[in-house]
Amino acid sequence: MTVDTPDLVRLFVEDARAVSIEAAAKVLGLIFKSSAAEHPQPCPQCGGTDTFAFNTSKQKWNCRTGGAGGNDAIGMAAHCFGLDAHRRDGFLEACSIVLARPVPDHAGSSAVGTALLERIEQRQLHNRAEASAKAERQAGFRERERAKAVAIYDAAAPVGRYGRLVADYLEARGCGHIGASRWLRHASALPYWHGQDDGRPRELHRGPAMVAPFIGPDLLAIGCHITWIDLTRPPKYRPLLVDQLTGETLPTKKMRGSKKGGLIPLFGEPHAARWVGGEGIENGAAFAAWEGWRGDTFYFAAGDLGNLAGPAEVSSRFAHPTLNRLDSKGIARPVMVAGPLPKADRAREDAMWVAEHVSELVLLADGDSERVMTAAAMARARARHARPGRLIPIVWPRDGCDFAGIAAGARA
């Protein structure tokens, strides 16, 4: 019996589907950081600083700049090499990268017989069983992580009578003086977990923090956003956290539980007709202070650009006018930018929710992020959240600044 090329290609694809994120990251030459499962770094395709990450325990990867992500090695390889995994040739090339072997062609066809067909079938069965076990593990992990995130938020004190430190932090960051917030909370000694000690999570730091919820349209918390605070350290007033193994400086913010499709409420109530917000908390609060905390407005933060704008339609990707990167053969190619058009088939959880009744949605751009990618993402956010009769102005800070920086500078 002869086995033709399609069978070899099917086996090849099934083999590629079985490759773990960790194995693919090694093949792709991505950077592994210390002992944690999360490995943030610049995106090989889009650049940035810590905007790309893969996670070996959750089997996930994501690129905030490119507005892309997923839970398979093939998709990650396609993104890192700028391949279109929705097209057959791009998909097969990505498979070939993670397997580090060429796509079988006619020259490779053989007459191996039923043994190969059986191997294909076993591989498929194995992959399907793995996929459903993985989905189950992830659902359990998500549920536990979500419960932990909500518990952290519930245990924190409302900003007002007790949480003066959060108000002092925001004031120091140029966000004016807030009396109280229904949403923002204060934890006086929140542990910061990083890395492991004898297989157990290590407490790297413990200190005061601002805790904000991620909420869904039902206003219930699905996750939380944590900012550790150190009022003795201007200009950002956040602690210096260093990984002892690698010497790298760690982020002082963490998001836990779910964020997808949710938003961080800052001030005011979601039933307001006017909403104002951008990526970060400090930026939104600084803008709110600048316009005098309007009583008719709900101020929010999306957490990151991906959650603000949602994923892009692949066909709207374009080459960056000035930025280049080196491909695997050392040839300079333009960085591809996620385009201004939202993906045609939109899932509700792809981006933050905006209530239907909102008639004015003011979107705040981050001036200290890469200009072209940010502009494309802001246009995408406007297109995604557009409704008949809704105004969506985009506000830009001065070049190279954000609103928090401008506000802090004006104060000084």
Ligand SMILES: [Zn+2]
């Ligand atoms: Zn990217």
